[in-house]
Amino acid sequence: MATASTPDVPPELRRAVDAVLPGARTDLEALVRIPSIWADPAHAEDTRRSADAVATLAREAGAATVDVLAAPGGAPAVVAHWPGPENTPTVMLYAHHDVQPxxxxxxxxxxxxxxxEEAGRLYGRGAADDKAGVMTHLATLRAFDGRPPVGVTLFVEGEEESGSPTLSALLAEHHERLAADVIVIADAANPAVDVPALTTSLRGLANIVVEVAMLERAVHSGMLGGPAGDALTALCRLLATLHDDKGSVAVPGLVRGSSEAPDVSEEQFRGDAGLLDGVELLGTGTVPERLAHQPAIxxxxxxxxAVDGAANILVHRARAMISARLAPGDSTADALTAIREHLERHVPWGAHLDVALHASGEPFALSPVGDVYDLARRALSAAFGSETVEMGMGGTIPFIAEFARTFPGATVLVTGVGDPASRWHGIDESLDLGMLGRCVLAETMLLQSLAS
Structure with a gap:
């Protein structure tokens, strides 16, 4: 029920959404059963089956055109279109159908x-990330009986969990058919199942391979150990310099920001993260600042x-993959330089060092002002019955910056159908089914309000 400070939901929209939710739940379960792990070549055909299933659902939801597209070497994506009444805007509804291992x-x-299902949550890989986003969009279109009050382009990508490597090519090739006035990206999360959010910033990502070499070859640890060091010990000492005693990142030059978002209780965060008893939280500042506005490594x-079968030899080379999450306002190029210089200053005992960028994604920040954002806040607040919050997200979604560059005149809204208990990318991923209904209702209200 809406509070005194939140708008009411039109009864006819609530009835329409309630009518389509059972079918949306059934179709979501069917999509979850398809192991669309595009990152694993063994599941390439499963990902194609997933795209075909989404295309079929789009046709059944009244799309005028539906195509399964792919850039060379890329995963299959679904693009469907519902024409809107004359002089109404076009809204792109984005989600992705590929999932994590x-x-x-x-x-x-x-x-x-x-x-x-257990205790109102649907468990399964992709139930939240991001097949719930796919079904939120499709259920919204069903609520309008396939005749939305605005033009709608549904774009369901198939390689987001692999970093969207061919998205640029896909957007360039199909620019006209994907152009929109408003882009709704249902791939983020809410702070709680009953508190809606607009995500306004995301951290960047720099995955870096660090290799240390000490010897030309592995040698006997008893005969030569002592004067001769091993690369694995050197690597461990080097990695330990990346944090200070409080667990804050100790690399000079990385951007650090602040946040006005309400703090999260340590008890709640510990439960969401699954921290063991006695394990301390790392860093300083509020939890939202540490999660979304400060770097993390x-x-x-x-x-x-491996421990089993380890021999009595000095390891001559050792390497690690480190993941640096970058605060909004930073860049992967600047961060790589800062981290490389830090490692070069701290590599012990004259060990040889190699630092290479493995994968990256830029941080991004949105300015949540304007009529479209005002309408989105009203729709979310009405559907959830509580005020909409603006929040940063600690994860990285590189394609959001890609959309902003490709369609500079469009307003980008980042919403989500997950909460801290959803365990995106983790074991026992799940979706709160009540929140799914609220997200569909909010999106339905948003499209209705954009028509006017």
């Missing part, structure tokens, strides 16, 4: 590609001998 099927409570992996 499971991280180990055996670690899930139940099979990751067999949807399961994590070690994603190390090439080293």
């Amino acid at each position: 499971t991280g180990g099927d055996e670690l899930w409570t139940s099979a990751p590609f067999e949807p399961r 994590a070690v994603l992996g190390i090439d080293a001998p």
Whole structure:
């Protein structure tokens, strides 16, 4: 129910949305059953099946045209169009149908590609990220019986979880058919299942391979160890310099920002993150600042001998992949320079060092002002029954900057159908089904208001 400070929901829109939600739930489960892991070549055909399934759903929702497209070497994307009444704007509704690898099927409570409901949440890989976004858009179009009050282009990408490597080519080739006045990207999250958000900033990403060499070859640790060091120990000492004693990133030159977003209780964050008892939170500042407006560095992996079967030798070379999340206002080029210079200053014992950029995505910030943002806030607040908040997101979505560059006149809205408990990319990913309904209602209200 709306509060005194939030607008009311038109009864006819609420009835229309309520009518389509059961079918949307069924179709979401069907999409979750398709393991569309484009990053894994073994699932390339599954990703094509997923695109075909989305295309079929778009046709059934009344699209005038539906195509499955791909740039050379790229994943299949779905582009569908619903013409709007004369003199109404065109809205692009974006989501992606590819999903992350499971991280180990055996670690899930139940099979990751067999949807399961428990306590109002639907569990399964892609249930939240981002097949919920796909079904939010399709359910909105169904609520209008396939005749939306504005022009709509549905764009469902197939390689977002791989960094959208061919998106630029796809946008260039199909620029005219994808052009829009408003772009709604349903690929972010809300701070709680009953609190809607517009995401206004995202951190950037620089994945960097750091390699340390100490010896020409592996040698006996007893005969030569002591005067001769090993690369793995040198690498560990080097990686330890990336943080100070409080866990804050200790690399000079990286941008650090602040946030006016309300702080999150440590208890809530610990529960959302699954921190073990006694483990401290890293860094300083509010939780929103540490999550979205400060840099973060994590070690994603190390090439080293396994403990089982390790030999008594000095490792001559060792390397690690570090992931640096960059605050809005930074750039991957500047951050790479800062991190490389830091590592060069701190590499121990004269070890040879190589630093190489593996993957990157620029940070991005939106200016949430103007009529479209005002309408979006009203729609979200009405559907959720609480005030819309603006928040930064710690993750990286490189294609948002790509959309902004390609369609500079469009207003970009970043919404989402997830919450902190959704565990995007993690084990036991899930979607709150009540929030799915609120997101569909909000999007339906937004399209209706944009018509006028």
